[in-house]
Amino acid sequence: MADMELLAPAGGMRELVAAVQSGADAVYLGALEFSARAGAGNFGYDELKEAVEYCHVYGVKVHCALNTLIKENELGAAVDTARMIYECGADAIIIQDIGLAAHIKRIMPEIELHASTQMTVTSPDGVRYLEEHGFSRVVLARELNLPEIRHIAKGARAELEVFVHGAICMCYSGQCLMSSVLGGRSGNRGRCAQPCRLPYALMRGGKKEAEAYLLSPKDMSLIEQLPELKRLGVASLKIEGRLKSAEYVSAVTGVYRKYLDSPAKVSGSDKKELLDAFSRSGFTDGYLTGRLGRAMMSHDVPANTAECVYTPEAKQRADGKIVRKIPISIFAELKRDDVLRVTAYDEDGFCVTCCGDVRAEPAKNTAMSRERLTEQLKKLGDTPFTAADINAELDEGITIPVKEINSVRRSVCAEISTQRARRDRKNINDIPLRFGRAAEKKEIYLTAEVENADQGLAVLKAGGIRRIYAQPCVAAELIKHADGVEIVTRTADIFRVEEIPTESVSVSSPAALRFYGSRAKYGDMRLNVFNSLTAAELKGLSCVTLSPELNLHEIRDITEHIGDMETGIIGYGRLPLMLMRNCPVKAAGFCQAGKEIYSLRDRKGMTFPIICRDRGTGSCRAEMLNSKPVFIADIMDEIKGLKINCIRLKFTVENSAQCGKIVGVYKNALKGIKADTPEANTFTRGHLKRGVK
Numbered sequence: 001m002a003d004m005e006l007l008a009p010a011g012g013m014r015e016l017v018a019a020v021q022s023g024a025d026a027v028y029l030g031a032l033e034f035s036a037r038a039g040a041g042n043f044g045y046d047e048l049k050e051a052v053e054y055c056h057v058y059g060v061k062v063h064c065a066l067n068t069l070i071k072e073n074e075l076g077a078a079v080d081t082a083r084m085i086y087e088c089g090a091d092a093i094i095i096q097d098i099g100l101a102a103h104i105k106r107i108m109p110e111i112e113l114h115a116s117t118q119m120t121v122t123s124p125d126g127v128r129y130l131e132e133h134g135f136s137r138v139v140l141a142r143e144l145n146l147p148e149i150r151h152i153a154k155g156a157r158a159e160l161e162v163f164v165h166g167a168i169c170m171c172y173s174g175q176c177l178m179s180s181v182l183g184g185r186s187g188n189r190g191r192c193a194q195p196c197r198l199p200y201a202l203m204r205g206g207k208k209e210a211e212a213y214l215l216s217p218k219d220m221s222l223i224e225q226l227p228e229l230k231r232l233g234v235a236s237l238k239i240e241g242r243l244k245s246a247e248y249v250s251a252v253t254g255v256y257r258k259y260l261d262s263p264a265k266v267s268g269s270d271k272k273e274l275l276d277a278f279s280r281s282g283f284t285d286g287y288l289t290g291r292l293g294r295a296m297m298s299h300d301v302p303a304n305t306a307e308c309v310y311t312p313e314a315k316q317r318a319d320g321k322i323v324r325k326i327p328i329s330i331f332a333e334l335k336r337d338d339v340l341r342v343t344a345y346d347e348d349g350f351c352v353t354c355c356g357d358v359r360a361e362p363a364k365n366t367a368m369s370r371e372r373l374t375e376q377l378k379k380l381g382d383t384p385f386t387a388a389d390i391n392a393e394l395d396e397g398i399t400i401p402v403k404e405i406n407s408v409r410r411s412v413c414a415e416i417s418t419q420r421a422r423r424d425r426k427n428i429n430d431i432p433l434r435f436g437r438a439a440e441k442k443e444i445y446l447t448a449e450v451e452n453a454d455q456g457l458a459v460l461k462a463g464g465i466r467r468i469y470a471q472p473c474v475a476a477e478l479i480k481h482a483d484g485v486e487i488v489t490r491t492a493d494i495f496r497v498e499e500i501p502t503e504s505v506s507v508s509s510p511a512a513l514r515f516y517g518s519r520a521k522y523g524d525m526r527l528n529v530f531n532s533l534t535a536a537e538l539k540g541l542s543c544v545t546l547s548p549e550l551n552l553h554e555i556r557d558i559t560e561h562i563g564d565m566e567t568g569i570i571g572y573g574r575l576p577l578m579l580m581r582n583c584p585v586k587a588a589g590f591c592q593a594g595k596e597i598y599s600l601r602d603r604k605g606m607t608f609p610i611i612c613r614d615r616g617t618g619s620c621r622a623e624m625l626n627s628k629p630v631f632i633a634d635i636m637d638e639i640k641g642l643k644i645n646c647i648r649l650k651f652t653v654e655n656s657a658q659c660g661k662i663v664g665v666y667k668n669a670l671k672g673i674k675a676d677t678p679e680a681n682t683f684t685r686g687h688l689k690r691g692v693k
Helices: 013-021 045-057 072-087 098-107 124-132 146-155 178-183 223-232 246-261 268-277 312-318 370-378 402-421 453-462 472-481 510-519 532-537 552-559 633-640 656-670
Strands: 005-009 026-030 061-066 092-095 112-115 135-139 159-166 200-204 207-212 219-221 236-239 326-334 339-346 351-359 385-394 445-449 465-470 486-490 505-507 520-523 543-545 566-573 576-580 598-601 607-613 621-625 646-650
Touching: 005 013, 005 159, 005 246, 013 026, 013 045, 013 246, 013 312, 026 045, 045 061, 045 072, 045 402, 061 072, 072 092, 072 098, 072 552, 092 098, 092 135, 098 112, 098 532, 124 135, 124 146, 124 510, 146 159, 146 223, 159 223, 159 246, 178 576, 223 246, 223 268, 236 246, 246 268, 246 312, 326 370, 326 402, 339 402, 351 402, 370 385, 370 402, 445 656, 453 465, 453 472, 453 656, 465 472, 465 646, 472 486, 505 510, 510 520, 552 566, 566 633, 566 656, 633 656, 646 656
Parallel strands: 005 026, 005 236, 026 061, 061 092, 092 112, 112 135, 135 159, 159 236, 326 385, 445 465, 445 646, 465 486, 486 505, 505 520, 520 543, 543 566, 566 646
Antiparallel strands: 159 219, 200 207, 200 598, 326 339, 339 351, 576 621, 598 607, 607 621
16 A cells, blocks of 8 residues: 555654654645644745755655635735745645635646645535646545545546544534634634634523533544555545644654555554554544544543653654665776776666765775775765665775775765755746736625525515525525525535526535536635635636625725625624534434524533534534624624625524514615614624734
8 A cells, every 4th residue: 555645744843854754755844824733833944945855855745735815915925935835845735725826826837736625625526626726636625434535536637635643623624713703813824722622511492401522523543444545546645733743743654654554454552552642532533434423522531631652663763763764776886097986876766976086096905895895885874875785896906095985975875865855846937916906886785695484585575685595495485485686596515416496506615616607606605715816716706705704904905806706795694613514412412403403602601503504415514603693784884995795694593583673774774874783792793803813
């Protein structure tokens, strides 16, 4: 199984050395900016250049993460960072932001782009979209099971990468707003504060049903599934852990290297080595095997329960005391009245020849023997090399100083190291960022998103709504009563093929955008549109709902470059904090089955409703909502200055009467009738007034 890449994390130089010396085929790391692990050591220009050269000497690739969402005013700096990564010789850039990826590919067409797991790719159409947009590898969502990966792999041209070990998220990566909304620290910006590792009470009505760390999953370990992943055609196995120690990286990489090289039943001692390195009350393979539920969770203890005990070998690799050696073949030639010539070549095709400065002379006492010359050339010491074989030819009766042999040997090692480290880069195209023209300021209109037909009918009755988004079964009912209001099918947050009863759809993923083609007219907030370049890449959409993580100033920055595409914002409603495949209600021993709404209550007494998604489809998912709705009707004068086109009223747990009342308030606000500010602590502005770091 050695042809599957083993990809190890490197939060800093010591961790990178540990990964390389423990058998990684590639490492992934972050530059100082725009990395989804802002808390890791990360690498500046000089450090990155040194890291790349070190890895390349050992034949190890370097994938650099540039995988956060990029604000409009950061695009220039992000492009400069990408240039720096490329110039330092990194083999690939891992990226989340579609707009930034498109520009990077324009200016550096030879760069290899890897789609981050933050892109939430869960289907063949998601992979195909990214293939068509210049990505050569896709890091699949961690929530996929084996049949789903098999289905994706059948038609994929891009390489597929999967996480096999380390921390997993309760929410689909790229779709979590919990840390962002609750504390202003965005997971999409590499600053997650991990509120999922805090205790919560499960509430039904006013009754507490359970209390534990209900959102804290165990870490993943797929060491026993490596043969199956190989059969599926997975190209790369990724170990999570850019915030982990060098010893951890050494231990985990070493165990996975062992079973990639020599497939066998995993021994108890190796399982223990993984558990001793880091675990949360054991490991889970629940996403991959479909064994969801309580067994996946670490309800009692959210933190590491291991003692962080490492084997002597793992510690020695982390300390650089055990070093991988690269076999080279050496040929030396020494002729009378000529300099020493030494040629070295390796298994990768690199070959160098170095010559000395001192000519061989007739020996006055002891002549240089073939054995002595060979012995000196074999002394490769602390270089990365070991002599696989040495051949020497020399005339009889001549000699040369030993220090001259040592000097040529050092030159050969230095030169072949340089060759192995070198990566020739083609010129970078000097193409400026393609900003569009400013949007025209138009009258703002209202749209609504509803969960059920009663809400939809109440919205229609209230009037003043141009467009209603609803899931297929609800949309089919509302069409009968639309009376000039556009009814749009809101397709699933995690793409799946659905029967669409309307002419147009709203899409939440690039997969849906590609699959539905011209019917995809509207982009949902889950597309994570953070800048105008990303909006421009979503070709064919009439309107996109901008990310709710943007503040007023950042929204204005985008609309200054958005051109004809309409933009909208969430102006009312409970923002979705998490979208989960492993339902926390079911994992706690209960199941709502959509019949009633459970909620989680935190330590501050705030309650977060959990609603059932996609039930009856075989892929039940749970969505956790914010404790308070966004409300902006009382600051409509500020909103009108944004040059947005529409405000979406997002109804989830509201009853029909509440829906009608809210529509009326926003209708009046758009007419200039001042809305009352709700009672304190009953609403939020979302990020409109603060934004995220």
